Every structure is written in structure tokens, then in C-alpha cells.
Amino acid sequence: MTVNLLDFDLEGLTAFCERLGEKRFRAVQLFRWIHQKGASRFDQMTDLAKSLRERLPGQCEIRGLQVLSQQESADGTIKWLFDVGDGNAVESVYIPEDNRGTLCVSSQAGCAVGCRFCSTGHQGFSRNLSTGEIVAQLWFAEHFLRQRQGSQERVISNVVMMGMGEPLQNYSALVPALRTMLDDHGYGLSRRRLTVSTSGVVPMMDRLAKDCPVALAVSLHAPTDALRDELVPLNRKYPLGELLDACGRYLPHAPRDFVTFEYCMLDGVNDRPEDAQALIALLRRHGGNGVPCKLNLIPFNPFPDSGLACSPRQAVLKFARLLNDAGIVTTVRKTRGDDIDAACGQLAGDVLDRTNASERMSRRRVEAREVPVTFHRT
Ligand code: SAH
Ligand code: SF4
Numbered sequence: 155m156t157v158n159l160l161d162f163d164l165e166g167l168t169a170f171c172e173r174l175g176e177k178r179f180r181a182v183q184l185f186r187w188i189h190q191k192g193a194s195r196f197d198q199m200t201d202l203a204k205s206l207r208e209r210l211p212g213q214c215e216i217r218g219l220q221v222l223s224q225q226e227s228a229d230g231t232i233k234w235l236f237d238v239g240d241g242n243a244v245e246s247v248y249i250p251e252d253n254r255g256t257l258c259v260s261s262q263a264g265c266a267v268g269c270r271f272c273s274t275g276h277q278g279f280s281r282n283l284s285t286g287e288i289v290a291q292l293w294f295a296e297h298f299l300r301q302r303q304g305s306q307e308r309v310i311s312n313v314v315m316m317g318m319g320e321p322l323q324n325y326s327a328l329v330p331a332l333r334t335m336l337d338d339h340g341y342g343l344s345r346r347r348l349t350v351s352t353s354g355v356v357p358m359m360d361r362l363a364k365d366c367p368v369a370l371a372v373s374l375h376a377p378t379d380a381l382r383d384e385l386v387p388l389n390r391k392y393p394l395g396e397l398l399d400a401c402g403r404y405l406p407h408a409p410r411d412f413v414t415f416e417y418c419m420l421d422g423v424n425d426r427p428e429d430a431q432a433l434i435a436l437l438r439r440h441g442g443n444g445v446p447c448k449l450n451l452i453p454f455n456p457f458p459d460s461g462l463a464c465s466p467r468q469a470v471l472k473f474a475r476l477l478n479d480a481g482i483v484t485t486v487r488k489t490r491g492d493d494i495d496a497a498c499g500q501l502a503g504d505v506l507d508r509t510n511a512s513e514r515m516s517r518r519r520v521e522a523r524e525v526p527v528t529f530h531r532t
Contacts, residue, residue, distance in 0.1 A: 157214040159188060160286035160293060163333040164340065174213060176206060182339055188216055189289075189340040192297030219290045234295065238263055238287055242280045244318050246291040248299065248310070254347075255299070256312040259291045261328060262319025267353050270385050271375075271418050273457040274318045282324040288331035291317075292341060312347040316371070322355035322362065332366045345369065345409035351416065356392040356400045367407040371414040371450075372397065376424050377432035385424070394436065401445045412446040419465035419473065420454050426469075430476040437482055449477055449484040 162170060168181040183202055187193040196202070196210045219236035222243055226232045230250040235243050244260035265272070266279035292313060299309040313335055315321040321328050328350070334340045335348055350362065351371040359370070376382035382389040392400075401413045417433075419425045437447060451474055454464040465473075470486055477484040 156217075158217040158284075158286040159184065159214050160216060160218070160289045161284055161330070163285075163330040164337050165333075166330060170214070174209070180206065185337070185339050189293065189334065189337075192293065192300070194218065217286065217290075218294055219287060221294070232295075234291075236287075236291065236294075238283065240280075244283065244287075244291075246295060246317055248295055254311040255309050256314060257292055257295050257310045258314050258316050259288060260317030260319055261288060261315055261321040261324050265319045266323060267320050267386065267388050269353065269373075269375075269387070271420060271454055271460060271462055273460070276457070276459070282327055283319070285327045285330045285334075288327060289334050292335060296341065308342070310341070311343070312349075313341075313343060314349045314351065314371075316349070316351045320353055320355065321350050322352045322358035325358050325361065329362075329366050332368060336366075336368075349414075353386050353388050354392050354397040354400075355388070356396050359400045359404055363404045363407040367404070367409065369410050369414075370401070370404055370408055371416055372401060373418075374415040374433075374449075375418050377429055377436050381424060385420075398436075398445055401447070405445065412448050415447050415449050416452055417449060418452045418454050419470050421463040421465045421469070423462065425465040425473055427472065427476060430473045434477060434480040434482065438480075447482070449482055450487055451484060452487045 157170065159167065159170075162185075164181065164185050167185050168178050171178070171181040171184070180202070184199070187199045187202070191198075193199055194216045196207045199207060219238065222235040222237050224232060224234050232248040234246050234248075236246065237243055242263035244263055246260060247258040249256045249258065260283065262282050263280035264277045265274045267275055268278075269275040292310065296308070296310050300306065303309065315328070332348060332350070335343045336345065345368050347369070349369040349371050351373060352359065353373045362368070362370075373386065374382075375385050376389075376394075379389060379393045382394060389397075405411065405413060415437075417424070433449075437445070437449075451470055453467075453470055454462060456462070456464060474484045474486055
């Protein structure tokens, strides 16, 4: 397949241009045309030497993702479903707020971690997205929104890697994508406004700290190894003690001075007052002076066949109060719009039904969303 320029961070694009005998400043020009101006064709790039403009189409292309559907909530939340080929699709969600716009981006088609409460996890793993496929979600959303708003100004100020997939299990594609998002010639996001959320791939957390330290969110979900082993199977490989130690090692490199822990509230599973006490004890043990953190409680978003239910509102509030009283800053993830299906953990979207090869092209709709859209705030 032809080289896709969305696969390159600026360093990669520079190397590519050098192979074509072009200088670095040409790579910067190209990069800016693509990411800052949203160009998808070389003939749009008017200040590029004509000879290069004519030569590039034979060497490479700017290949975005095909949009399969777009759904918009009354409150402005937008969900896109993108085709990534072979019957796989991934979703991105745009969440506008007064003073910022956040895009929730996918890193894999499906996910191999297989968390009990996650619809993506239930789908199983299809494949890693390429750097270009990760970046294409932002490239499309940013320029679509700018065009719609008739604005030259940046619309998306924050990106959270909280869509489908475990970003740290797709590390080599993730890092150049993050660099493109951060680059002043690209999207110019600040490190504090770019968040990687992980279920706890400990060795890759250490690598991220060195290679590209951005804000970190860690999906905790349980106060004990016994329970976390059940909810997040990766815990059997990297148990809580190791995970919290890795958070402690990450923080000195991080753009924020705390880690956000995410905790999905599951009725009767991890939401009782004794769970709150165990969590307080865990975070004090490792927290104390070790891991400054904030806790974000996410009401569970149900999906078919999960066998789980969302904690009652009262239980969520009580849990939050216990944690806050113990000095652990705890928020409940804000709920937005209830008319599109964009909630975290529900991003299976329209996916290929892998259970029946003869129905390969039939798309299965994930239904039964009684709960309003929640979005990811770190
Ligand atoms: N794989 C990464 C990032 C994607 S999931 C991770 O697990 O961190 C983003 C967040 O949504 C995670 O905190 C995840 O635990 C949470 N989540 C998954 N399924 C959910 C569901 N059904 N309801 C609420 N939150 C869910
Ligand atoms: Fe994968 Fe995250 Fe879902 Fe777990 S919660 S299955 S790690 S996407």
C-alpha cells in the first residue's frame, strides 16, 4: 500500500522527505499543511515547490478513515464510527464544553485485556491501529469541526486515549501519534491536555515516562488483587502493588503532579462501604507520600450480556463521600446527553459479528443503553 503520511510524526516525515532528497523545512511545511490546515491533497499545498507537489502523489498519500456513521447528541457530543477495513470499525467521541473540546480516541480494534465490564473487551481483539489510523481520528474530527464552525481556530484542546483498546498494548504506533498531537507544527496540544488511560501495562508505563510523558489515567476498579484479577485480567500479570509502584515512578516525569485513577462503579461488586475502606487503605499504603492521586468514579454503562449493573446513585455518592472524607480527591464522572451511545465501555459500536463467518458483512448493533452518555474527565 502507498505510504500514508498520517503514519509519520515530524521526525518520521523528515526522514521520509530526506529519502526523497528534500530538506527538513519541506517536511515542516508538509506536516503543517496536513495537520494544521487539514489538507488531504498535495495540489492544495500552494507554497510547496511545484516540482515537489507534482512528485508527491506518486510516492505517498494522505489517507484518512472512512466515516461509517456520525451521531450527534442534543448537547453537542458527537460520535463517529470509522471503518478500519476487514469488517472492523472504531469509534471516536467529541465532547464540547464551555472552555474546552475533548476528543476520545481509539487505539485498537477490539481489546485483548478483556475487562468484565467493558463492551470493547467482550468483543475480543481484532488488531492494533496504525499511527495513521489513530491520528486520522483527530485529523478528521478537528478539521470537520473547524469547517462546520467556519473557524480557523483550534476546536479540540484535549485528547484522551480512552476509546476502544488498550493504548499501551499498541505502544509503537501510539508514541508517534502522541508526538504528532503534541507537536507545535501538528496539533500543539499541551502534555497536560493529552491523557493516556491504561489498565496497567506496567513495563510500558515506564517506557512512556521516558519516551513521551503525557497525563496518565490508570483504570483501577478494585481495591484488592482478588477482585481486580476478576475484573481486569491483566492484574494477574501486573498486580496492584506493582501497578501503584509504576505510578509512583511515572509521576516525576508527568506533566501533572497526580495520577487519575478510574473506578467503574458496579452494583454489589466493588461499590460497598467496605470496598471504599479497602481502597482508602490501599491508596494510603501506596499513596501516602508515594502516589498523589485523584479518583474518578465512573457509573457503569451497561451493555447486553455483561451480567453487571450500575451502582445506585446513592451508593456512588456515599462511596465518593467516604473517599473525600479520607482526603482522597474524588469526583463522579459527569453525565452528558442521553440520546447517542457514546459512553465509555460501550464503544463496541457497530462491529462485525465475528461469531458467524457467513454473516461477515452483517453489522451487529449494540443496544440496550438505559444510561445516559458519560464522558471521560481527568
Ligand atoms: N483500555 C484503556 C482505555 C480505554 S477504556 C483502559 O482501560 O484504561 C476507558 C475507560 O473506560 C477505562 O477506565 C475503562 O475501565 C472504562 N470503562 C470500560 N467499560 C466501561 C463501562 N461499561 N462503563 C463505564 N466505564 C467503563
Ligand atoms: Fe480493554 Fe480498557 Fe476495555 Fe479493559 S476497559 S477491555 S483495557 S478497552
